[in-house]
Amino acid sequence: MAAPGRPPLFPFDTPPSTDPAAEAIRLLHTDPVPRVRLASGHEVRLVTRYGDVQRALADPRMSRAALATPDAPTIVPGLQSPDMMPNMDPPDHTRLRRLVAKAFTAGTVELLRPRVETIAAGLLDRMLAAGPTADLVSALAEPLPGIVICELLGIARDERGPLLAFIEAMSITTAFDQETFAATGAVAASHLLGLIERKRHDPGDDLLSELTQVHDEDGDRLSEAELLITVMLLVGAGQETTTAQLAKSVLLLSRHPDEWSRLVAEPDLVPNAVEELLRVVALGHAGQPRMTREDVAFSGRTVEAGTTVFPVVNAANRDPAVFPDPDRFDVTRREAARHLSFGRGAHFCLGAPLARMELQVALHALVTRTPGLKVAERDDELAWQPESLTRGLRRLLITW
Secondary structure (H helix, E strand, C coil): CCCCCCCCECCCCCCCCCCCCHHHHHHHHHCCCCEEECCCCCEEEEECCHHHHHHHHHCCCEECHHHCCCCCCCCCCCCCCCCCHHHCCCCHHHHHHHHHHCCCCHHHHHCCHHHHHHHHHHHHHHHHHHCCEEEHHHHHHCHHHHHHHHHHHCCCHHHCHHHHHHHHHHHECCCCCHHHHHHHHHHHHHHHHHHHHHHHHCCCCCHHHHHHHCECCCCCECCHHHHHHHHHHHHHHCCHHHHHHHHHHHHHHHCCHHHHHHHHHCHHHHHHHHHHHHHHCCCCCCCCCEEECCCEEECCEEECCCCEEEECHHHHCCCCCCCCCCCCCCCCCCCHHHCCCCCCHHHCCCCHHHHHHHHHHHHHHHHHHCCCCEECCCHHHCEECCCECCCCEEECEEEC
16 A cells, blocks of 8 residues: 555556456556556656557657657666657657568458468467477467467577567566566577668568568658667567467456357457457556646546556456446457457557457467466466566466
């Protein structure tokens, strides 16, 4: 509890789980725009209701670029570079996203589905052959998105090491200090620059080659720095969040055997189930913060210009104004896809089509090939990663 008159500490001190922090849900109903303090000493605002979170994510009066400084309020030191696309405002963000999006469309991603199905099948073949107990994280949840994003980019498996080390450092909130983060980033950058140079002179049929060549009608191209950091973010987003979402989704389904049985009986429900899992499963503490450029109203409260606002997406996804009986997990829920887990507005997740497709492929493979799947460890035996951005699982032992 915070001292009288002193805002509570955020993130809230709760153990990792598939569920949002209970305090965030309580605030959704009782104090939807609370003032909280960060470990750095900064005082900021949270927004927790669906409409408020949607506004914080999409309203042009909310700036990401204003927080791209070393001393800005954050819960994840190391991700405040002004050169990162998620930290830009229009027109810089518009220009960069337009160039990247030309090579990363939903149509391009859907063409990958057969290959992703083949990769998932091969991983499950090995898991089943070694069973009947396996670690779902190391067998499927971790390698699937890692293989897919590197194949998409045209990065060979034996060339991924420095990039994955940097992604781990980028995704950890407490275990790495700034010196380690900077050192792993420098090694990854040097490695990736070598790959980029090779692709520039000998392009292949892959995303990295296309990004080195992409330009718009005015001849504008990605600079070397923009290309470098964009690719590193694509690798990170293509690995960490999908791994955590898949493992936590299977854990949640194991706790709702009727819903699992429904998917086993009707695998065509998997795409909607993925949306419901994206709504219900909590990844991290909050979405990317914004700073108000001018006074903005949230739930009838005026938040002054210059205030840092953290949108608590996990709470918004449980807002009863949008999701009736919001704590009920239902793979047939009609409004499931209205979740805000991929954001809204200009910063809507560029990798959303890829993440959705990978989750659909993996879950479909599991319900059809391991219909008797169960988690093989008690809740108190689960190996969590409380220090990571996604608060995911290091391991999830399953049997079938």
